[in-house]
Amino acid sequence: MANITQTCTVCSKQFLVIDKEQQFLQEKSLPLPTNCPTCRQTRRLKLRGERALYRAKCSKCDKEIIVSYDPKTVTNQILCKHDYEQYFLENDPIITDPLPDA
Ligand SMILES: [Zn+2]
Ligand SMILES: [Zn+2]
Structure with a gap:
C-alpha cells in the first residue's frame, strides 16, 4: 500500500495518510480523514472547549x-x-x- 495524499477540507493543505494509518482505517471500516492533523487537533480542542456551560x-x-x-x-x-x-x-x-x- 502506498501513502495517499489527501487535501484538507478546512485549510486546503495537503497531508499524507500513511500506509499504517490506511490499514488501521480499513480494519475499522473507517473512511479516510478529510482534515489534516492540525485541523483535527484544533477541532478536538474546540469540541472540548464547547462542551461548555x-x-x-x-x-x-x-x-x-x-x-x-x-x-x-x-x-x-x-x-x-x-x-x-x-x-x-x-x-x-x-x-x-x-x-x-x-
Ligand atoms: Zn487542515
Ligand atoms: Zn441551591
Missing part, C-alpha cells in the same frame, strides 16, 4: 447556577454547590460524585 436552576433554592452538562439530559435534581453539599451531608452517601461547577 449551561444555565440551570437549583432544584432547592432556585438560585441560577452554571453547570457543565446539559440540564435537559439530567434526570436527577440539579443543586447549587451549597445545597449539593447539604444533600450529601444529609444522605451520607458511600459514593461521592465530583462537585458541580457553581
